[in-house]
Amino acid sequence: MGAWGYLAFALAYTVLQPFGVPGTIFIVAAPLLWPWQTAFALSMIGTMSASVVGFSFARFVAKDWVSARIPARLRKYDTSLERTAFRTVVVLRLILWMPQALHSFFGVSKVGFWTHFWGSLVGYVPPLLLVSYLGAEMFDASGRIQPGAWPILAGLLVASLAIAALARAFERRQRPS
Template sequence: METMLANILAQYPGVSPVVFMLARSLGVLIPPIPGVFIDLLGIATFGWFIGFLYGEAGIMLGAMLAFLIARKLREPIARKIPLLERVHEWEGKVSEKTKFWTLVALRLPSNPAFDYVSYAAGFTKIGFWKFFWATLVGNIPTMLFVYYFGSRSLEMGFYYFLGFLGVLAIIFAVLSHRDFLKRGAK
């Protein structure tokens, strides 16, 4: 998929921003699609800053669509999964400000689970715009890191780029493992 996308971006520069944003949104809607590889194509095609803007737009589009899909399915699924009823009870006890910052806090360290958090939020009662802004605020730091340092490592050469990918893999593995251990301790 990455090769096909790279060819389209190179051959059709007039539509490449839209194609890139749609591809990046698919990386959220279909969790097995690795979004970071699509981000790297964005860096190579558009540069770090414009690529970041297009990538962020694509991620936000994917997150909003995932949220809305889950929101549409919320009630039929809630009747079948009692845990969602407890989540709704908890939501009734916390302030709107707490809900917002809880979602931001979930977004910051959870980029490996970004796609799932978008769907999961749709099952809650959080409002669309609150979800939108919390997702944007929580996602920008990681995306800036990936785009800026990904661009710098591409400029320095292939081995620096491989090192950057290795560092990203280690960070995501540590964060995922830490989250896994926290869930196991409960």
């Protein structure tokens, strides 16, 4: 539970999530093990590390192989990424969180590493903060969702969509006429 527990959690999350283990398992488990502040910090470290590993694997190790396997539903964001990379990364992270295909998509796209990194960080904060803070209320010790969690999850969805809409409105105001 001390420093070795934190390290084991972050390392397992970083290594396993980009290659198939759902990150949600780690994010749900963290507030059941630690106080919400620690759970948030560890979830953020693990999520960002896993995103960097997935992005870097797709960009530097297996670009051609990964590119051939990106779902068509993500490919439609290619043009948006070219025009508004940071906002698109933030919005997709807010709504979709951390699927492996999204790490890979960003890795084979024209998004720069630092744009991916900072956009992901901004997009991850609201959902990870909410799950860390309310995780013990939303899930029981076995990880099953509690009936009272549905309003919380609906609120998270509404908040994510509102942030995405505000980001879009802000971008439109910034464009020269």
